[in-house]
Amino acid sequence: xxxxxxxxxxxxxxxxxxxxxxxxxxxxxxQVTARHDLDDVLGEALRCVRPLLTFGGGxxxxxxxxxxxxxxxxxxxxxxxxxxHRVPLGSSVAGRVILTEQPIYLPDLNVAKMPGPAKRVSTxxxxxxxxxxxxxxxxxxxxxxxxxESDAWSEEDRALFLMIAPIVASAIQSARAYARAxxxxxxxxxxxxxxxxxxxxxxxxxxxxxxxxQRELDRQLERLGRLLAAVEHEPAQPPRTVRLPDQRETxxxx
Numbered sequence: 098x099x100x101x102x103x104x105x106x107x108x109x110x111x112x113x114x115x116x117x118x119x120x121x122x123x124x125x126x127x128q129v130t131a132r133h134d135l136d137d138v139l140g141e142a143l144r145c146v147r148p149l150l151t152f153g154g155g156x157x158x159x160x161x162x163x164x165x166x167x168x169x170x171x172x173x174x175x176x177x178x179x180x181x182h183r184v185p186l187g188s189s190v191a192g193r194v195i196l197t198e199q200p201i202y203l204p205d206l207n208v209a210k211m212p213g214p215a216k217r218v219s220t221x222x223x224x225x226x227x228x229x230x231x232x233x234x235x236x237x238x239x240x241x242x243x244x245x246e247s248d249a250w251s252e253e254d255r256a257l258f259l260m261i262a263p264i265v266a267s268a269i270q271s272a273r274a275y276a277r278a279x280x281x282x283x284x285x286x287x288x289x290x291x292x293x294x295x296x297x298x299x300x301x302x303x304x305x306x307x308x309x310x311q312r313e314l315d316r317q318l319e320r321l322g323r324l325l326a327a328v329e330h331e332p333a334q335p336p337r338t339v340r341l342p343d344q345r346e347t348x349x350x351x
Contacts, residue, residue: 118257119151125261127177129268133275139170142240142265146280147172149261152242154222157265158191158237159238169238191227191239200228200238202255224249228259230266240265280344295324 125145132138139157146155156171165183168175186192194201201210222302226249227241240262240304244250298321 110230118149122260122264125149126264129192129265130271132268133271133272135272135276136170137274138265138268140266142174142261143170146242146258150242150250150258151244152249153244154347155240155242157238157240157269159230159269160186160195160236166195166239175202190225194229194239194241195236196229198229198233200226202226202250202253207247210292221245223247226255228260228262230253230267230269232270235264237269265327291324291328295321 125142129142129143130139131139142157143155146152147305154171155171156175157169158166161167161168161183165185166189167183168180171180184192185194190201190203206225223244223246224244226243227239227243229236229237229238240258242258298317302317302321303316305311305317
């Protein structure tokens with residue numbers, strides 16, 4: 098276990114801004130887990146980190162369905178083009194955090210030596226701290242903060258930040274699960290509504306057939322055909338987030 102990991106079990110309860118750290122951590126857990134919307138979870142997470150640690154900028158970057166990193170939330174709010182930008186895993190410090198599933202602390206970017214393209218971070222940043230957001234046995238993203246000061250965070254600060262990450266990761270997965278459940282309910286309700294409509298059309302078609310109403314029968318069969326065609330052309334369910342073990346091994350072997 099590295100020093101940062103070992104420090105997790107020795108974080109003293111100190112006061113920050115007049116509040117105890119354990120109270121602030123409990124508040125963070127309460128606030129982020131009480132939310133079901135993913136954007137609300139992300140924004141609240143960064144807001145609750147502010148009283149715990151001093152930093153210039155912070156962000157949550159998540160791995161998308163195609164294995165790219167995209168900024169999901171930032172504090173302060175980043176420009177629209179920055180939020181929309183997608184980055185390959187092997188081309189940033191955040192990507193290295195995800196691929197290795199290990200925290201990275203760069204106390205002074207003026208002297209830090211990062212391998213390959215992973216050295217790129219935001220302009221003007223002097224210190225960088227990124228920790229993996231791990232859920233369901235894999236890294237789903239990165240929680241990071243930065244500062245324009247060198248060596249901005251003590252070992253205690255870094256251990257505290259590492260304690261925050263599992264809370265945020267769990268809340269993110271819960272919000273995603275809630276969204277999937279809501280989508281599944283909506284799909285089930287839509288299917289049920291179509292079944293009810295289809296049964297009605299079939300009954301009307303039978304009645305038309307019994308009464309010899311060929312025109313009405315044709316109309317009901319046409320309506321039923323349109324309904325079936327709409328169901329057949331519905332988009333498939335969204336793909337699950339992919340895991341990229343090949344990149345983990347080839348870019349940053351353990």
